[in-house]
Amino acid sequence: MQIGRLLHGGDYNPEQWLDRPDILEQDVALMKQAHVNVVTLGVFSWSVLEPQEGDYHLDWLADIVHRLYANGIYTILATPSAARPAWLAQKYPEVRRVRADRTRELYRRRQNYCYSSPIYREKVRAVDERLARRFGGDPAVILWHISNEMGGDCHCPLCQAEFRRWLQARYGSLEALNKAWNARFWSHDYTDWEQIESPAPQGEDAVQGLALDWKRFVSDRHIDFFKFERDVVRGIVPEAKFTANLMYRFHDIDYHDLARELDVVSWDNYPTWHKPAETVEQTALDTAMMHDLFYSLKGRPFLLMESSPSFTNWQPVSKQKKPGVAMLSALQAVAHGSDSVCYFQWRASRGAEEKFHGAVVGHDGRADARPFRETAQVGAALERLAPAAGTGRPRQAAIVHDWPNMWALEGSSGPRNAGLGYWHELACHYNALARAGVTVDFVGQDSSLDGYGLVVAPMLYLLREDFAARLCGFVRAGGTAVVTCWTGVVDESDLCRLGDTPYGLTGLLGLRRAEIDGLYDEERRRCTPAAGAPLALPATQASVLCEVAALAEEDPALPLLTYAEDYFAGCPAAAVHPYGAGRAYYLASRFTPDLYDALYAAAAGQAGLTPACPQPLPRGVLAARRDGLLFVQNCTAAPAEALGETLPAYGTAVWREGAEGRERLL
Numbered sequence: 001m002q003i004g005r006l007l008h009g010g011d012y013n014p015e016q017w018l019d020r021p022d023i024l025e026q027d028v029a030l031m032k033q034a035h036v037n038v039v040t041l042g043v044f045s046w047s048v049l050e051p052q053e054g055d056y057h058l059d060w061l062a063d064i065v066h067r068l069y070a071n072g073i074y075t076i077l078a079t080p081s082a083a084r085p086a087w088l089a090q091k092y093p094e095v096r097r098v099r100a101d102r103t104r105e106l107y108r109r110r111q112n113y114c115y116s117s118p119i120y121r122e123k124v125r126a127v128d129e130r131l132a133r134r135f136g137g138d139p140a141v142i143l144w145h146i147s148n149e150m151g152g153d154c155h156c157p158l159c160q161a162e163f164r165r166w167l168q169a170r171y172g173s174l175e176a177l178n179k180a181w182n183a184r185f186w187s188h189d190y191t192d193w194e195q196i197e198s199p200a201p202q203g204e205d206a207v208q209g210l211a212l213d214w215k216r217f218v219s220d221r222h223i224d225f226f227k228f229e230r231d232v233v234r235g236i237v238p239e240a241k242f243t244a245n246l247m248y249r250f251h252d253i254d255y256h257d258l259a260r261e262l263d264v265v266s267w268d269n270y271p272t273w274h275k276p277a278e279t280v281e282q283t284a285l286d287t288a289m290m291h292d293l294f295y296s297l298k299g300r301p302f303l304l305m306e307s308s309p310s311f312t313n314w315q316p317v318s319k320q321k322k323p324g325v326a327m328l329s330a331l332q333a334v335a336h337g338s339d340s341v342c343y344f345q346w347r348a349s350r351g352a353e354e355k356f357h358g359a360v361v362g363h364d365g366r367a368d369a370r371p372f373r374e375t376a377q378v379g380a381a382l383e384r385l386a387p388a389a390g391t392g393r394p395r396q397a398a399i400v401h402d403w404p405n406m407w408a409l410e411g412s413s414g415p416r417n418a419g420l421g422y423w424h425e426l427a428c429h430y431n432a433l434a435r436a437g438v439t440v441d442f443v444g445q446d447s448s449l450d451g452y453g454l455v456v457a458p459m460l461y462l463l464r465e466d467f468a469a470r471l472c473g474f475v476r477a478g479g480t481a482v483v484t485c486w487t488g489v490v491d492e493s494d495l496c497r498l499g500d501t502p503y504g505l506t507g508l509l510g511l512r513r514a515e516i517d518g519l520y521d522e523e524r525r526r527c528t529p530a531a532g533a534p535l536a537l538p539a540t541q542a543s544v545l546c547e548v549a550a551l552a553e554e555d556p557a558l559p560l561l562t563y564a565e566d567y568f569a570g571c572p573a574a575a576v577h578p579y580g581a582g583r584a585y586y587l588a589s590r591f592t593p594d595l596y597d598a599l600y601a602a603a604a605g606q607a608g609l610t611p612a613c614p615q616p617l618p619r620g621v622l623a624a625r626r627d628g629l630l631f632v633q634n635c636t637a638a639p640a641e642a643l644g645e646t647l648p649a650y651g652t653a654v655w656r657e658g659a660e661g662r663e664r665l666l
């Protein structure tokens with residue numbers, strides 16, 4: 001899917017307006033005015049595509065696809081499986097999900113089909129095949145969008161049977177399963193596969209190996225459903241390309257696994273801009289972290305599939321984007337590797353759940369309304385940024401973010417059940433690196449570490465033996481690693497490692513974990529620079545978890561910070577250990593942001609990572625790089641100086657860099 005320019009458009013729901021040809025006509029004219037070159041069609045169209053079982057109506061869709069194409073607008077065509085028609089749920093109750101408490105849902109909402117139901121798959125296959133036959137070779141259709149925001153789980157008898165089959169394939173015998181789950185605890189040894197049930201509030205909720213495998217299974221089921229739909233279309237249109245729209249900080253699916261099946265990663269981005277607890281820069285960093293995660297999944301440009309041109313209707317308070325923030329947010333996506341800026345939605349619906357959600361065209365239909373004007377400005381800017389399309393990003397730093405680790409970490413009762421703040425932990429590292437202008441990827445434990453200078457392992461509680469060995473090899477060969485508290489604790493079944501921990505990393509770090517103490521939300525422990533430390537770090541405060549480490553007797557780490565209070569005063573709170581041709585940093589707790597800024601300024605320099613912007617930038621101004629392009633964004637409400645130019649409030653400058661120097665593109 002290479003069309004040589006950035007895509008601009010969004011979810012379009014003409015099925016809601018089929019009785020208003022005047023509006024459909026106006027849409028095409030307005031889209032051209034807004035520099036729209038793509039729309040996503042069909043996401044929730046099933047009840048119009050197949051109003052009665054086996055009675056298909058695709059002409060209306062073909063008319064719209066072709067009218068748009070005649071006006072220079074491509075289609076991303078969605079399969080309608082995310083929301084089924086009422087007749088289907090009524091006639092075939094098995095397609096309705098069963099909740100963890102074993103209640104079968106009534107017909108309701110969307111994204112709640114049973115992914116194991118053979119009948120559901122048969123009905124999806126039938127409608128997908130018709131779409132594929134009708135639109136397969138159509139030059140208007142540039143990409144297939146499978147379903148919508150897959151997620152959630154189903155506990156119906158069909159899924160229970162699939163789960164048992166999945167476990168049999170994973171473990172082979174009940175003996176192996178019992179061992180992996182340490183089922184002897186509380187005498188829970190299983191003697192028959194039929195005894196195994198998915199976790200339930202009124203059932204098993206304390207076998208953490210079971211809970212972890214259920215999450216893996218559910219993730220695999222979603223991916224299996226994606227592959228099923230993809231292969232139905234691919235069977236008819238071999239050259240078709242596929243995406244699925246992914247989500248912010250999403251738990252239910254291992255996106256590293258899913259990404260392997262996608263041609264293009266896409267995601268839906270709805271930051272809560274302007275909340276009082278956060279600056280625009282902080283919200284921008286939180287969003288950038290997600291863009292970088294989605295870029296990393298395939299190491300290739302992704303698509304921003306949905307975003308709001310103005311506000312949502314589901315956040316606690318629906319705040320308007322202040323003037324300039326729609327542009328800032330759109331260009332931020334491109335700066336971080338998106339080849340599109342798309343919206344949910346083109347035109348606001350009149351009724352039901354999302355009638356008050358922001359849209360490019362509101363209920364008044366006016367082209368002089370702010371969301372429309374700002375969207376048109378974004379469209380014009382994207383045309384000027386066409387050289388960005390398809391360009392990659394440098395490989396510099398990687399943060400390990402691995403779904404099984406997140407599931408196991410959050411599912412275990414341990415040193416702090418009041419929350420470990422896993423995503424906050426990732427953000428501590430990400431924000432400091434991003435502010436330093438370092439390009440950050442997110443890798444899993446299967447990913448290659450080749451080409452990175454710096455690898456961060458934050459709270460890598462479930463640390464695979466092979467990854468521990470690769471991390472050691474990476475540092476031995478000259479890389480820099482940062483490893484934090486609560487790393488290397490359990491194996492892939494959530495069984496505690498026996499012997500010294502962080503398992504597999506004690507030689508790398510030059511220390512071992514002796515104890516770990518949980519802190520209440522309001523508790524802090526002072527940490528001060530260690531005497532004779534080889535790197536000056538600022539005094540800081542520890543929070544959340546305080547690991548108490550014992551330095552190795554031979555070849556110990558060099559303390560950088562020590563705890564200054566509590567019974568562990570004097571123990572290392574941060575340390576560095578030269579290892580082979582590289583070095584490993586150890587952080588025993590979670591600290592204040594300035595600690596990470598100082599650590600990464602030093603570590604990035606030692607790792608030879610050059611910042612995106614050659615000159616220091618004022619606070620609130622962020623830089624990012626794609627091949628040959630430098631993006632600098634002012635995330636503040638006041639003008640700011642960057643590279644000798646003044647950026648207006650929320651302004652973005654883009655330079656193209658070549659042998660002859662730097663040329664301003666935007």
Ligand code: GAL
Binds near residue numbers: 268
């Ligand atoms: C997305 C979803 C869209 C729409 C949007 C509203 O999560 O895919 O269909 O509901 O949210 O913000």
